[in-house]
Amino acid sequence: MEGDILRREPGGAGQKDWQEERAVLQVLQSRSRFLVLSHMHPDGDCIGSMVAMSWLLRRLGKVVYLVNQDGVPPAYRFLPGSREILRARDFCAQGRGERAEVAVILDSGNLKRLGEALACLSPEMTVVNIDHHEQNQVEGARTVVNYVHPEASATGELVYNLIRAAGLEIDREAALALYTAIFSDTGGFRFQNTNPYILALGAELARAGADPPLVAEHVFDTKSLAVLKLLGRALSSLEVTAGGRVAWIAMPEEVLTSSGVSWEETEGFVNYARMVEGAQVALLFREETGGKVRVSWRSRGSVDVGAMARELGGGGHVNAAGCEVPGPLNEGIQRVLRLVEERLAER
Numbered sequence: 441m442e443g444d445i446l447r448r449e450p451g452g453a454g455q456k457d458w459q460e461e462r463a464v465l466q467v468l469q470s471r472s473r474f475l476v477l478s479h480m481h482p483d484g485d486c487i488g489s490m491v492a493m494s495w496l497l498r499r500l501g502k503v504v505y506l507v508n509q510d511g512v513p514p515a516y517r518f519l520p521g522s523r524e525i526l527r528a529r530d531f532c533a534q535g536r537g538e539r540a541e542v543a544v545i546l547d548s549g550n551l552k553r554l555g556e557a558l559a560c561l562s563p564e565m566t567v568v569n570i571d572h573h574e575q576n577q578v579e580g581a582r583t584v585v586n587y588v589h590p591e592a593s594a595t596g597e598l599v600y601n602l603i604r605a606a607g608l609e610i611d612r613e614a615a616l617a618l619y620t621a622i623f624s625d626t627g628g629f630r631f632q633n634t635n636p637y638i639l640a641l642g643a644e645l646a647r648a649g650a651d652p653p654l655v656a657e658h659v660f661d662t663k664s665l666a667v668l669k670l671l672g673r674a675l676s677s678l679e680v681t682a683g684g685r686v687a688w689i690a691m692p693e694e695v696l697t698s699s700g701v702s703w704e705e706t707e708g709f710v711n712y713a714r715m716v717e718g719a720q721v722a723l724l725f726r727e728e729t730g731g732k733v734r735v736s737w738r739s740r741g742s743v744d745v746g747a748m749a750r751e752l753g754g755g756g757h758v759n760a761a762g763c764e765v766p767g768p769l770n771e772g773i774q775r776v777l778r779l780v781e782e783r784l785a786e787r
């Protein structure tokens with residue numbers, strides 16, 4: 441009965457007959473060696489989806505390698521399966537992926553997002569592209585199979601569909617990974633992509649062994665002292681503009697580098713800017729080594745920061761997006777703020 445509830449609802453499970461999922465599964469079943477890749481600066485959806493995908497492929501009797509550019513951020517190391525994820529540079533040095541027949545690319549709007557893991561792809565590999573980004577552009581590379589649904593709350597939701605379509609019973613390990621993916625990408629079931637369907641799926645995963653307090657503890661509620669001190673510095677740079685409708689935080693390169701904190705651990709800082717009362721758009725500007733400026737975007741309600749980020753060559757969703765602009769930091773900031781102010785004025 442639960443399955444029926446899930447199938448009736450919108451989101452990734454809108455496909456009532458699982459036909460699309462079965463077609464993807466057919467491709468997976470017909471090959472034996474897999475590379476599972478995802479984007480650089482991994483988040484919970486990225487890591488959780490990789491672990492769950494690996495779980496599925498192993499259940500199907502496949503050989504699986506998990507590779508990304510940066511390894512596993514501390515927050516997601518509680519997932520037992522995350523130990524299998526190798527950094528691209530270590531993996532390539534071992535030369536192990538050469539015989540993989542299929543590359544499953546998860547949660548990545550385009551191939552550039554793979555960063556160093558892109559080097560693991562070879563032209564003979566079949567690419568299976570599983571994603572929920574609005575403007576997925578992996579298609580057109582050498583993709584053979586696309587399973588892309590922007591209405592899905594997380595890539596983990598799509599991996600769940602594949603597991604269901606395969607008729608497998610979800611155990612604690614898979615449930616934890618899928619729940620982590622969904623919990624992360626919905627901001628702990630708080631963002632715009634939180635709906636009855638995804639809440640029901642969360643409940644189903646909890647029944648299957650996911651541990652909601654444990655996941656919350658790791659994903660959002662535990663930070664190193666260094667991260668919290670850096671957050672303090674970041675917050676002291678918090679400013680508002682456009683009559684309070686835009687709030688932003690700037691982080692110069694030397695501040696991040698001297699803190700010893702990894703890039704991924706600062707991604708959530710943008711959410712503090714978003715908390716400012718009256719702010720419709722929140723921005724985090726991080727200066728990268730080499731002078732570029734990485735911009736993380738968040739918004740409230742219908743303000744589409746994904747569209748704004750795309751104007752600058754980036755991408756994302758309505759309420760969360762990212763892009764990169766040329767430095768130096770202050771020029772990058774001014775350029776982005778100008779664009780945001782113009783777009784807000786047009787609304």
Ligand SMILES: [Mn+2]
Nearest residue numbers: 485547595625
């Ligand atoms: Mn995602």
